[in-house]
Amino acid sequence: MATTTEQQSDSADTDDGVLAQWTQGVIGDDEKRSRLYQALFYVACGFFLVTTLFPFYWLLVLALTPNSAILTGDWSLPVIGLEFPHPQGFNPSAFVEVFQQVPFHLYVFNSFVLATITTIIVLLVASLAGYVFGRLDFPGKGPLMLGVLMVSYFPPAAFLIPLFDAFLGNAVVIPFLGIELFEPPRLVNTPGSMIMPFSALFLPLAIFILTTFYAQIPDGLEDAARVEGTTRLGALFRVIMPLSAPGVATAAVLTFIAVYNEYFFSSIMALENVPQNWSPLVGGILSYQDQYTTDFNLMAAASIVGVIPILILVIVAQERIVSGLTAGALKE
Amino acid sequence: MSTEQGTDTASRDSRRSGPHVAVTQWLENLGETAFAYLLLTPVFVILGAIALYPLLRTFELSMYVNVLGTGDPEFVGLQNYVDMFTGERDPDFPGSTTFLPDVSTSSSFPFVHVEGWFRSALVVTLVFTVVSVFFETVIGFGQALILDQEFRGRRLVRVAIIIPWAIPLVIQGMIFYLMFHPSTGFLTEYLANFGIVAPTNTLNDPWSALLIVTVADIWKTTAFMALLILAGLQSVDRSLYDVAKVAGASRWQQFKLITFPLVLPAVAIAVLFRTIDAMRIYGLIDVASSCTVVPSLSCMVVETFNTNRGLASAIAFVTAAIIGALAMVVIYRQFKEGV
Numbered sequence: 001m002a003t004t005t006e007q008q009s010d011s012a013d014t015d016d017g018v019l020a021q022w023t024q025g026v027i028g029d030d031e032k033r034s035r036l037y038q039a040l041f042y043v044a045c046g047f048f049l050v051t052t053l054f055p056f057y058w059l060l061v062l063a064l065t066p067n068s069a070i071l072t073g074d075w076s077l078p079v080i081g082l083e084f085p086h087p088q089g090f091n092p093s094a095f096v097e098v099f100q101q102v103p104f105h106l107y108v109f110n111s112f113v114l115a116t117i118t119t120i121i122v123l124l125v126a127s128l129a130g131y132v133f134g135r136l137d138f139p140g141k142g143p144l145m146l147g148v149l150m151v152s153y154f155p156p157a158a159f160l161i162p163l164f165d166a167f168l169g170n171a172v173v174i175p176f177l178g179i180e181l182f183e184p185p186r187l188v189n190t191p192g193s194m195i196m197p198f199s200a201l202f203l204p205l206a207i208f209i210l211t212t213f214y215a216q217i218p219d220g221l222e223d224a225a226r227v228e229g230t231t232r233l234g235a236l237f238r239v240i241m242p243l244s245a246p247g248v249a250t251a252a253v254l255t256f257i258a259v260y261n262e263y264f265f266s267s268i269m270a271l272e273n274v275p276q277n278w279s280p281l282v283g284g285i286l287s288y289q290d291q292y293t294t295d296f297n298l299m300a301a302a303s304i305v306g307v308i309p310i311l312i313l314v315i316v317a318q319e320r321i322v323s324g325l326t327a328g329a330l331k332e
Numbered sequence: 333m334s335t336e337q338g339t340d341t342a343s344r345d346s347r348r349s350g351p352h353v354a355v356t357q358w359l360e361n362l363g364e365t366a367f368a369y370l371l372l373t374p375v376f377v378i379l380g381a382i383a384l385y386p387l388l389r390t391f392e393l394s395m396y397v398n399v400l401g402t403g404d405p406e407f408v409g410l411q412n413y414v415d416m417f418t419g420e421r422d423p424d425f426p427g428s429t430t431f432l433p434d435v436s437t438s439s440s441f442p443f444v445h446v447e448g449w450f451r452s453a454l455v456v457t458l459v460f461t462v463v464s465v466f467f468e469t470v471i472g473f474g475q476a477l478i479l480d481q482e483f484r485g486r487r488l489v490r491v492a493i494i495i496p497w498a499i500p501l502v503i504q505g506m507i508f509y510l511m512f513h514p515s516t517g518f519l520t521e522y523l524a525n526f527g528i529v530a531p532t533n534t535l536n537d538p539w540s541a542l543l544i545v546t547v548a549d550i551w552k553t554t555a556f557m558a559l560l561i562l563a564g565l566q567s568v569d570r571s572l573y574d575v576a577k578v579a580g581a582s583r584w585q586q587f588k589l590i591t592f593p594l595v596l597p598a599v600a601i602a603v604l605f606r607t608i609d610a611m612r613i614y615g616l617i618d619v620a621s622s623c624t625v626v627p628s629l630s631c632m633v634v635e636t637f638n639t640n641r642g643l644a645s646a647i648a649f650v651t652a653a654i655i656g657a658l659a660m661v662v663i664y665r666q667f668k669e670g671v
Contacts, residue, residue, distance in 0.1 A: 147379075157630040162393070199378055281502065289509070306503050314498045
């Protein structure tokens with residue numbers, strides 16, 4: 001900044017203060033103005049990087065600091081004396097202890113199983129629907145799409161009570177008629193009680209992503225496959241789906257992340273936070289909060305372990321996530 | 333699709349035999365409308381069983397009391413709704429009923445007489461939604477403008493911005509729990525000096541906890557907003573900027589006259605999406621603070637559904653109705669554009 005001020009002083013005609021001169025100079029000079037924009041740009045960039053990444057740094061600091069040092073609560077930097085979180089000591093064993101206190105790997109495993117099964121179900125069902133909405137014309141198409149969209153907006157709390165009743169094994173009753181349909185098996189503490197609501201919750205987004213992608217495949221390719229003797233469904237699974245591989249991958253990644261991150265049903269449908277009840281990642285993290293209430297380094301370490309799979313997925317599938325989010329919401 | 337192709341396929345398949353072939357042939361000969369509805373059956377079954385049935389059943393349950401008791405459930409019509417609004421059932425809620433005690437008297441709500449917990453939940457949900465969506469839009473716009481530029485390290489910045497969006501809710505809650513917990517939180521002291529949060533027991537102080545939860549949500553979901561706005565920015569015709577440059581428009585004028593008006597529709601959709609999503613707030617509160625400290629609408633459902641199912645159903649249905657009304661706005665917009 002100082003050099004800029006000196007450079008522009010000759011171009012300023014007025015006798016105003018230094019700052020006013022500098023401002024005048026910057027406004028008047030295109031090159032200086034664009035340099036200022038550039039500086040502002042990097043400042044803003046840096047600001048966003050720091051604010052989004054700082055919480056992860058905080059987790060790392062907590063995980064590496066021995067718990068006794070955390071509890072003293074003194075974060076002053078050695079020389080300056082300013083309070084700023086930094087690792088006090090180096091205690092990577094927290095990352096081992098995380099798996100010893102509670103079977104954290106089992107919770108993560110449960111999450112993976114739930115996410116994988118849900119993703120497969122959602123992809124299959126959404127593929128059929130995406131094909132119908134994207135490539136066929138039939139009466140009632142518009143209202144049906146809106147109906148699917150509508151479902152994705154409702155809060156999970158609106159579905160909770162009857163689902164919970166049904167998953168406990170109580171009879172399913174036709175609303176307002178009082179006719180008992182059937183008694184479902186007791187599904188709480190099993191994967192079914194989570195996979196079913198997950199599938200319904202995340203189906204609409206996958207349908208809209210796949211509709212967008214399937215609609216882009218030229219009709220000629222499908223016709224050619226049909227002339228070759230493929231059935232309609234064969235054309236979907238052998239021609240349209242492979243050609244829309246990026247779209248299928250997008251839907252898969254977003255569904256997987258959504259299930260892995262889900263909180264509402266994950267925390268309610270497993271009645272206790274134990275992995276034997278298929279309690280997923282949510283249960284693992286919460287059991288540290290509930291049972292080991294002062295092991296802050298373990299809470300942080302568990303959070304880091306839980307984030308790593310998602311971190312890898314985001315870095316690998318960045319493009320897919322960006323295109324999927326925008327396609328699902330804006331339907332381009 | 334012409335029928336010739338269909339019969340051609342059918343004749344090939346008829347050389348083989350078995351039920352599989354019969355089904356295939358039947359599928360091939362279905363009309364397009366019938367075929368479409370057949371393929372949609374799984375969607376209808378899943379959404380009908382997991383969404384439509386629970387929604388209707390919730391409405392039915394909301395008109396009964398003693399749903400969990402030993403005797404027969406008793407039909408009471410809209411009594412649960414009345415009780416909820418007038419605060420008659422406040423003792424059923426665990427925790428205190430004193431969130432925002434002196435903000436207003438109940439008479440300040442113009443249409444209905446709202447009391448205690450339900451009023452708190454409405455205030456919490458609306459304040460959270462409006463504040464978080466506002467800041468997410470503003471900050472997200474800034475992030476989108478940055479990501480719209482070509483510069484070295486753009487992918488890196490984009491990953492950094494997306495990561496908070498992708499992390500599990502429970503971990504997001506845990507991060508902010510650890511940031512403000514009395515034993516670990518280094519931020520509490522700073523912020524308390526400025527009078528922003530309560531100096532002790534910050535996560536159990538209603539206003540402080542609401543603020544922390546709101547900031548946590550802004551931290552996580554701004555990325556979603558940024559990506560949607562970025563998509564809008566990138567759909568703006570770049571040649572418009574060349575024209576503007578030739579005409580001598582400044583960068584600010586370019587932004588004000590070209591970028592902003594053209595991106596506005598995308599921003600509007602993103603805002604509606606986020607508003608609907610923010611109104612469901614539950615998990616973050618549950619992890620970072622507690623539903624008894626910061627009761628949102630969804631919180632109330634979860635807190636009561638094991639003790640008073642009729643009342644919980646009434647709250648759930650009101651929550652769904654509020655969000656459903658908002659969703660209608662979105663759907664109306666998309667219907668106008670033609671799905």
